[in-house]
Amino acid sequence: MSAQTVAPLASTGTTTSNDEADSFLGRWGALILLIGFLGIPLLALLVFSVATAWSGTVLPSGYTAEHWIGALTSSDVLSAVGRSLFLAVAVCVINWILVIPAAYVSVVVEPRIRPWFQALAVVPFALPWIVIAAGMQLTVKEIAPGLFGTVGLLVLTLSGVTFPYLYWAVENSLITNNAKQLSEAARMSGASLPRTLLQVIVPAIRTGVMSGSLLTAASVFGEFPITMTLIGGGYETLPLWTLRMFSGRVPGAGAELAAVSFATFALLFAVSLLITRIDTATKPADPVRPPARIS
Amino acid sequence: MGNVSLQHITKSYGTNVVLDDLSLEIGDGEFVSLLGPSGCGKTTLLRTIAGLQHFDAGRIEVDGVDVTDLPPQRRGIGMVFQQYSLFPNMTVRRNIAFPLQASGMKSEQISQRVDEMVELVGLTEHQHKRPKQLSGGQQQRVALARALAPHPRMLLLDEPLSALDAQVRNHLRDQIREIQRKVGITTIFVTHDQSEAFALSDRVVLMARGEILQAAAPSEIYARPKRIEAARFVGHRSEVDIEARHGRLRWGKVFDLPSAFADGTRVTCSFHGERVRVSPDPHSQPEWARATVVHRTYLGSVSQLRLRPLDSDTEIVATVTGAAAELIHDDAQVALHVDEQDVNVYESGHLIATRGNA
Numbered sequence: 001m002s003a004q005t006v007a008p009l010a011s012t013g014t015t016t017s018n019d020e021a022d023s024f025l026g027r028w029g030a031l032i033l034l035i036g037f038l039g040i041p042l043l044a045l046l047v048f049s050v051a052t053a054w055s056g057t058v059l060p061s062g063y064t065a066e067h068w069i070g071a072l073t074s075s076d077v078l079s080a081v082g083r084s085l086f087l088a089v090a091v092c093v094i095n096w097i098l099v100i101p102a103a104y105v106s107v108v109v110e111p112r113i114r115p116w117f118q119a120l121a122v123v124p125f126a127l128p129w130i131v132i133a134a135g136m137q138l139t140v141k142e143i144a145p146g147l148f149g150t151v152g153l154l155v156l157t158l159s160g161v162t163f164p165y166l167y168w169a170v171e172n173s174l175i176t177n178n179a180k181q182l183s184e185a186a187r188m189s190g191a192s193l194p195r196t197l198l199q200v201i202v203p204a205i206r207t208g209v210m211s212g213s214l215l216t217a218a219s220v221f222g223e224f225p226i227t228m229t230l231i232g233g234g235y236e237t238l239p240l241w242t243l244r245m246f247s248g249r250v251p252g253a254g255a256e257l258a259a260v261s262f263a264t265f266a267l268l269f270a271v272s273l274l275i276t277r278i279d280t281a282t283k284p285a286d287p288v289r290p291p292a293r294i295s
Numbered sequence: 296m297g298n299v300s301l302q303h304i305t306k307s308y309g310t311n312v313v314l315d316d317l318s319l320e321i322g323d324g325e326f327v328s329l330l331g332p333s334g335c336g337k338t339t340l341l342r343t344i345a346g347l348q349h350f351d352a353g354r355i356e357v358d359g360v361d362v363t364d365l366p367p368q369r370r371g372i373g374m375v376f377q378q379y380s381l382f383p384n385m386t387v388r389r390n391i392a393f394p395l396q397a398s399g400m401k402s403e404q405i406s407q408r409v410d411e412m413v414e415l416v417g418l419t420e421h422q423h424k425r426p427k428q429l430s431g432g433q434q435q436r437v438a439l440a441r442a443l444a445p446h447p448r449m450l451l452l453d454e455p456l457s458a459l460d461a462q463v464r465n466h467l468r469d470q471i472r473e474i475q476r477k478v479g480i481t482t483i484f485v486t487h488d489q490s491e492a493f494a495l496s497d498r499v500v501l502m503a504r505g506e507i508l509q510a511a512a513p514s515e516i517y518a519r520p521k522r523i524e525a526a527r528f529v530g531h532r533s534e535v536d537i538e539a540r541h542g543r544l545r546w547g548k549v550f551d552l553p554s555a556f557a558d559g560t561r562v563t564c565s566f567h568g569e570r571v572r573v574s575p576d577p578h579s580q581p582e583w584a585r586a587t588v589v590h591r592t593y594l595g596s597v598s599q600l601r602l603r604p605l606d607s608d609t610e611i612v613a614t615v616t617g618a619a620a621e622l623i624h625d626d627a628q629v630a631l632h633v634d635e636q637d638v639n640v641y642e643s644g645h646l647i648a649t650r651g652n653a
Contacts, residue, residue, distance in 0.1 A: 178378065184347055185380035185438075187367045189394035190445060199393070203384035 042265065049258035067255035068263075077260055080241040087151075087158060087237060088217040094159040095166045095216055100209065103170040104201060108180045117171075121164035129161050133229040136160070154230050158220050165219065166212035173208025174201070210275045218268050238264070297323050297358065297449045297481030304343060304353035306336075306505075313339050314350065315505040321483065326475055327510075328484045328492035331502035332528065337485045340502075341451050344483065346370050357448055368397075373442030373480075374451040377458060379434040381426040387413065387437050388422045394445040412440040415474060432463040439471065443478060450475070452484040456491060468494060489529055493517065501525050523563060523644045531568040531599065533611035536561060544640065547606050548584035552635035556642075563641040570637035571613035573600065574630040575622045583630040591625055598623065602631060 049067050051060030071077050106114040124132065136157045140147045147153045173179075179201055186196040202209065224239035233240060238260070245253040299321040306314040313336045321327050329337035342348035344355060346367035355363050362370050373394075381390050391412050395405040413422045416436040426434055435455055442450060452471070456464045472495050475482050486492050492499050493513040500510040501520070508525040509516060520526040523534070537544045539556035544564060556562060577585045589601040589610060598620035600613045613631065615623065623629060640648040 177383070178380070181376055181378060181380040182382065184367075185374070185376060185382070185441075186393070187347070188345060188372065188374040189441065190368045190397040191393070192368065192397070195397060200382050200384075204382070206384075 042262070045258050045262050045265075049255055049262055051255065068259045071256040071259040072263070074256070076236070076241060077238075077256075080236050080238045083235060084221050084238040087155060088220040090155045091158045091162060091220050092166075092213045092216055094155065095163050096209070096213070098159070099163050099166045099212075100170055100202065101197070103167055103174060104179065104183075104197065107171060107174040108183050108201075114171075117167065121167045124161040124164055129223070130225045130229055132161055133157055133226040137230060149231060151231065151235060154227060154235070157226055157230060158223065161226065162216045162219050165215035166209070169208040169212030169215070170205060173205035177204045179204065207275065207278070210278065214268070214271055214275060217271075221264065221268070297321075298356075299344065299449060299481065299483070300354075300356040300359075301340075301344070302354040302356070304340065304350055304355070306339060306343065306348070306350040313505050314343070314353075317353075317505065317507060319500060319507065319510065321481060324479045324481055326472070326482045326484065326495060326497045328486055328496040328499050329502060330486060330489060330492040330499050330528075331508075333487060335502040336505040337487075337502050338453060339505075341453055341483060341485045344449075345372055345374050345451055371445075371448045372451060373445070373447035373449070375435065375438045375442050375453065375455045377454040379426065379431070379438050379458075381434055381437055381441070383426055386423050386425055387418055387429070390426070390437055391440045391444050394441060398445055400445075408444055412444050415443070415477075416440045416470075430463070431459045432467050435459065435467060436470070439474065443474070443480070447480070450480050450482045452482065454485050454487070456486070457488070464491075471495065501528065503528070519639060519646060520565075521646045523565065523641045523646075526565045526639065526641070526646075531612050531614060532565050533568065533571070535564045535609055535611070537564050538562075544638075547604055548582065549604055549611075549631060550633040550635055550638055552638055552640075554640075555648075560642070562647065563644075565639045565641060566633050566637050568599065568612040568614035570633060571602075571611065572632045572634070573602070573613050573615050573619060573623070575619055575627070577628040577630045580630045580632065583632040586629055586631050588623055588625055588627045588629060591623055593620070596620070600629075602629065604631070 047060060048054060050063050050065065052062035052064050054060040102117060106117045136153065137148070140153055147156075182200050182204055183196055186200045191200070222239055224237065224243060227235065227237055227240060233244070236244070242257060242260070245257045299319075301317060301319045301321075304314050304317045305312075315336075317336075317340065329340060331337050339348055343350050346362070346365060353363075354361060357370065357372075382393065385393065388409050391409045392405050395408055400408070409422075413419050416439055418433060418436055418440070421429060421433060426437065429437065435458075438455070455471070456468055459467060468491055471484075475495075484492070484495060493516075496513055498510060499513050499516045501508045501516055503524050509521045516525070517529055520529055526532050527534075535546050535549075537546055539554045539560045539562065540558055542554055543551060544554045544556070544562065545551040546564065550564070550566075554562075572583075574580055574583065584604045584606075586602040586604045589603050591601075592599040597614050597616050600615060600623060601610050602613055603610050639646055
């Protein structure tokens, strides 16, 4: 055998300090940047909402819960939150009823119509919402004058402009969960269409439904041009209250506004976290417990 | 009961004929495999029987009842899909209970039936797990239990083993056959794997281009494929074009068989690779043909040889076992012979004679 010099492999499992540094930067650097970018304004908002006065200093001169108490006990704020919540829930329910079956049809039953639905779902992004609102107003005036200027029209219009959020999420979920095969398996198991949808398809795509609903609710919660156009200030939602606080230059309103804004953000963030947890928590039933009665 | 009658089933996509006037009768309790290459129409036919696929013309009867226009959920057919298709939000027990709930069965009966089914497929200890926590083989057993739970008239299996690794596949294959025999249910199994079809079936239906080439017992399909296309799909066969002369079909010293064809008639002779007798010593059998090994593929228990007889440009395939599988290498000289009873003779693509009675 001839003597051969075998070059050592470049990386054979030993980690250099450079690798560790790269890994640390890669893992934490992006996170720190993101937290800095998003977190610092939010922190400033929170601090402002509990500050007695904050001018000319790095930190406020004093802290108080007064603005939070004031905001959360204000009948104006509570009514506005109630209205916004009502709109968000009503729009979500309407979109569930209309969009989930439509997405199911486009993915499972008749894929040929899917491009049409997809094109339709782009319209609210292509047209300014205020134009859509004006269009709805003109249409309703002609064909259903009873709806003109009502909350019903507002709910319908908001459903129309926000449906793509739910549609895209549900369509994607249907495809990734092989809804066509699940549906066929359910039908071969003797299930009717409603049973298939309620017991098989919707539970399988629940993450998509929830994230789509969250996007819908969040956009309804923060929407004001359509509300202004269709109903006006008579139906004061949270964004309209915010607008009034800004334009009215009410003393101390800024801190209350900060408190309400932060509370809204915290609520949506909590719901978002909850959805993530539901998605990842596919916990099994205890495999050793005795057989459960199936009802 | 579970007699199936398929009558003149036709399905086209534009000019592409997927099922071409196809008729087939399947008896009660029979295990039939639809075998063929990809795109031959076997899955389309299975889905047609299930009611998941519309077709252009024809009629489907189950136990003498026309089910052509019945929706899938009212046909009383159980089906197992290639990708398991278990309901991810339900445990094993709830998956199996699903069709029973859909049929309106009482909860006590459901519980009892689910107990029977988890025991039948050997998943008692996994019955409270969700599909994601099971292996592929276990998931497919759940799918089988779910399909069998409501006592269907017939069971359809759409390539249920193709997503599994080899060891699990063989185990589940045997288990499917055992369960089918125990339950006695009419079963239609779709596969492109001939060894699966042969191992499981009472009868194999060989398909190509939307038509049935042959429907027969596995041994019959293997030994005597009626069409040359069928012969090309089943096993590892070699084909040689021969002209009949003086009442014989002769290819050098490789084979020589009697023939009833008129002189000058051109026929195709076909034989299986394992029927080619090969000797590593080219001089050991003077009456055999001598050939060169063009290429050897070593497969462990066997070796597959591409051989070219010395006086011919035609290559044939031989499968050798034992010492020959080890000894014979590329470019080696060997002696070879095919017995006349192992040669099938085809004229115009149709089997004319076999076992030397040409």
